[in-house]
Amino acid sequence: MVPRRQEFGHLAEEIAASDVVLLFLSRGYFASKACAIEYEAAVRLGKPLILVHEGNENKGGLPLEQARRDCPEPLREAVFSGRPIVSWQRSDAFQQIALKRIVAEVLVACGCDLPRSVARRNLHATAPADGGIAAPSAGPAGFEDGLKPETWLSGTAGLFARLSLPTVSAVRGEKVDHGAISLGSDALYLHKEARLVPKLRAGPLTLAFSRHNHGAREIALEIASLVAGCSAAEWPLSDPPAGRVVPLLLLDASTFGGDSGERLAGEVRQWCAQRATTPLLLHAALAEDGGCPFEEVMQRTPTDLVHAKLYSQIALPWFQQPDFRKAALVALSQELDQRKAA
Structure with missing residues (x-):
C-alpha cells in the first residue's frame, strides 16, 4: 500500500466516511499517489465502487483496456471484476445518460440499506405521459403486506428514480442481497429529456x-x-x-x-x-x-x-x-x- 503522505491530507479517512466511492478513470489515474490512497482505501474497506471511464483521448482519456493494465495487479480484480463501467460523455444528451447511470449505480449500491425516512414517506408515483415530473402520491395498496412495491425516490434537478425493491424489509433498512436489486437508466428520467420522434412531420x-x-x-x-x-x-x-x-x-x-x-x-x-x-x-x-x-x-x-x-x-x-x-x-x-x- 502507498503510505499516506502529509500533503494529501486525510484522504483515507474521507474514503472511510463515504458510502460509495466513484473512480474517474482517465490517463494517469493509477499513477497518481493521491488517487492510489483513495482507491486502495476503498478496496481495503470494501466500499462500493462506481467506475466512470473517460475514453476521449483528446480530453485526457485512454482506452479502457489500458486503464485495466495500469491498475496495480494485486488490486485489479477487486477494482474491475464484475463491475459495470459508465462511459463518460460530454454531448448533452449522452451526458444525461452517463449521469443517470451513475445515479443508478449509487442507488443500487445504497439500496441494501435504504433510509428509514423513505419507508415512512412511502413515496410512489408514475412517470407522466408528457415527460414532466410526477408528483409523489400515496403508496400502492398492499405495501405493508410485504408485496414488492416500486418506490419513486426524488432527487435534485428534476431527476426521479424508480427502484424495484426485492422485499418491504429493504425499505425498513434491513440488509438484502445486493444482486437482487436491478436499476438501469430506463428507471430514471429527467425533466425535458429528449424523446424519440414518433412520426416524421413532413411525410415519408x-x-x-x-x-x-x-x-x-x-x-x-x-x-x-x-x-x-x-x-x-x-x-x-x-x-x-x-x-x-x-x-x-x-x-x-x-x-x-x-x-x-x-x-x-x-x-x-x-x-x-x-x-x-x-x-x-x-x-x-x-x-x-x-x-x-x-x-x-x-x-x-x-x-x-x-x-x-x-x-x-x-x-x-x-x-x-x-x-x-x-x-x-x-x-x-x-x-x-x-x-x-x-
Missing part, C-alpha cells in the same frame, strides 16, 4: 444504406421500425423511393477498410454526386463498440471524398451499449425529422 423518407458499410443496415432497419414515415432500403434502390432519400453512413474502425472499402467508397461517391442526398453520418468512437477516433476514419477515407466535403457536417455519436444506443436513436430520429422538414 427513405433511409438508404450500403451493404458494404458494416452495421449500417441494422441501424437503418431499427430506426425505420421506431419512426413512422421512415423506411430503410439498400443502395442502389431497387424501387422508387418513398419521399426523400437520406443515405446513412456509419463511421467506425471498419469504414473504408478491407475488401469492401473501395465498393463502399464507390457508393458514397454516388451519394455525393447527388447533392439532394447528403449522407447522414454516425460515428462510433469507442473501441468496445468497434469504433475508433475520427482521425483514423479520415486517414482511410479516399481523398476525393474528403474534397467532396463528405465531412462538412458533424457526425452524430453512435454507441452499442443499450442506454447510449437509445439516446443515439433519439438523436437520429430528430435529425431525420429536421432534414425532412427543412
Whole structure:
C-alpha cells in the first residue's frame, strides 16, 4: 500500500466516511499517489465502487483496456471484476445518460440499506405521459403486506428514480442481497429529456444504406421500425423511393477498410454526386463498440471524398451499449425529422 503522505491530507479517512466511492478513470489515474490512497482505501474497506471511464483521448482519456493494465495487479480484480463501467460523455444528451447511470449505480449500491425516512414517506408515483415530473402520491395498496412495491425516490434537478425493491424489509433498512436489486437508466428520467420522434412531420423518407458499410443496415432497419414515415432500403434502390432519400453512413474502425472499402467508397461517391442526398453520418468512437477516433476514419477515407466535403457536417455519436444506443436513436430520429422538414 502507498503510505499516506502529509500533503494529501486525510484522504483515507474521507474514503472511510463515504458510502460509495466513484473512480474517474482517465490517463494517469493509477499513477497518481493521491488517487492510489483513495482507491486502495476503498478496496481495503470494501466500499462500493462506481467506475466512470473517460475514453476521449483528446480530453485526457485512454482506452479502457489500458486503464485495466495500469491498475496495480494485486488490486485489479477487486477494482474491475464484475463491475459495470459508465462511459463518460460530454454531448448533452449522452451526458444525461452517463449521469443517470451513475445515479443508478449509487442507488443500487445504497439500496441494501435504504433510509428509514423513505419507508415512512412511502413515496410512489408514475412517470407522466408528457415527460414532466410526477408528483409523489400515496403508496400502492398492499405495501405493508410485504408485496414488492416500486418506490419513486426524488432527487435534485428534476431527476426521479424508480427502484424495484426485492422485499418491504429493504425499505425498513434491513440488509438484502445486493444482486437482487436491478436499476438501469430506463428507471430514471429527467425533466425535458429528449424523446424519440414518433412520426416524421413532413411525410415519408427513405433511409438508404450500403451493404458494404458494416452495421449500417441494422441501424437503418431499427430506426425505420421506431419512426413512422421512415423506411430503410439498400443502395442502389431497387424501387422508387418513398419521399426523400437520406443515405446513412456509419463511421467506425471498419469504414473504408478491407475488401469492401473501395465498393463502399464507390457508393458514397454516388451519394455525393447527388447533392439532394447528403449522407447522414454516425460515428462510433469507442473501441468496445468497434469504433475508433475520427482521425483514423479520415486517414482511410479516399481523398476525393474528403474534397467532396463528405465531412462538412458533424457526425452524430453512435454507441452499442443499450442506454447510449437509445439516446443515439433519439438523436437520429430528430435529425431525420429536421432534414425532412427543412
